[in-house]
Amino acid sequence: MDSNALRVMQCRMAPATAPREEAQDAAPAFSPLYQQIKALIIRSLQTGEWRPGEVIPSEMELAARFKVSQGTVRKAIDELATDNRVVRRQGKGTFVATHSEQHTQYRFLRLVPDALDSGGEVGRMSRRVVDCRRVRAPADVARALDLKSGDSAVQIRRTLSASGQPVVLDEIWLPGGLFKGLSAERLSQYRGPMYALFETEFGVHMIRASEKLRAVAADAAAAQWLEVPVGAPLLSVERLSYSYENKPVELRRGLYHTEAHYYRNELN
Amino acid sequence: MDSNALRVMQCRMAPATAPREEAQDAAPAFSPLYQQIKALIIRSLQTGEWRPGEVIPSEMELAARFKVSQGTVRKAIDELATDNRVVRRQGKGTFVATHSEQHTQYRFLRLVPDALDSGGEVGRMSRRVVDCRRVRAPADVARALDLKSGDSAVQIRRTLSASGQPVVLDEIWLPGGLFKGLSAERLSQYRGPMYALFETEFGVHMIRASEKLRAVAADAAAAQWLEVPVGAPLLSVERLSYSYENKPVELRRGLYHTEAHYYRNELN
């Protein structure tokens, strides 16, 4: 059969006689078929062919569409699932990941109260927006978010409180161009995690983040908001979040009061 | 063919007419074949049939031994590889993971110097053992390590320095029974990471760890060792490490000076 020869060609290079859809990479590097399929699926996710929360076509359908076996599609989807880009549900289908669902809420928040140390839910925190302004991005923010100096940016400051005690003071920076119309009112009114709002209102879906942690002393402002003495030790968490297109779109500088909470991390 | 019937039986329950090796779990829960194979391989790893750094039998050999297809063995090994219990090397074989190799050194240390912020190697740190004593485990340590109160424990204190500046002060607690003969001399003489010593000298291999991070103020002792003022903010990292048998065997309380270093964490 020549079907195998076709498969091999697909493996070795981006074929000219391609079946329908093709990545534009001119990279001559070897890439397995399932990686190519994965890239094609990601493109469809990026273009919005399937939106967050929706089902994507079944493995059989995708196999037919891409003219590969079900097993190859399966391996592609397996990786998308471990990347948290899709969620598989046996008997129902494969769904585009979203921040708007219960079990994925606060996916990036690692703060745990001392109290429910083992067992028990992570207590819901109450949000309070301090302010939300549009300004020209400072140099360091512009560098982190890949903006030109002078570009517009949104600055949000907010606190999170657990049982009345303020625990987190966040300063959030977003590219102004992507978040037109974002205001303190929108933020305050919205129910659910901020990342869910970003997703549904602005089409920005965060897939991963990178954090830098340090211990710092509280300055006057932080001390006031977190109700601690000036100079008290605080956990500084600088988070850079990346969008579906793998571009940095959020810089979040958090100060955590770790007297009754801690930052949990699992190492494997 | 009845070979399929046999497979199904293996899937549904731990069979009485088992092929050679069996897990002892009486749990009636459904478990896929490849999970059973994975459990069997883990048992062989625990009993030392294949030791850290060694090759395990090829997929074909294991398939013959367990009387399943190569694909099933492959899926079992895939999970062991993502669990960091084995390492696959194309063309060479599958190797039992070890802390004694270059690319896995300092697997659990997330501290990164500000300097080489992107690109560049993580600079080697110099170790210095402050002291190493055998004492009766304090209550909190005993609880964390599943010891009886009054059991013997090893307490190690040491520092890590980068380019002459002390950065980390660790207090390490180990069960006395597992680490007979561990002394300050052994620790000082050993070249390579401490976890490699644990592995080669005491047969204790860490597979995962759980950390709790907080910001704290330096007390007098910490201030002296880390050469910071009393009250300076330090990153407190309490790590509980688990052995191959998934039992907690190390409690490590670290204080990190995060002026020129930060704790890096990737969220997915």
Next chain:
DNA sequence: CAGTGGTCTAGACCACCAA
């Protein structure tokens, strides 16, 4: 060259879910 892990296929059956 032989042996290893890595990819791909085709087809079977199972577990789960909803209508």
Next chain:
DNA sequence: TGGTGGTCTAGACCACTGC
């Protein structure tokens, strides 16, 4: 009951390693 993802098989060929 039919459709989805999940498991398992058998066999082919590819890529990498070391002799």
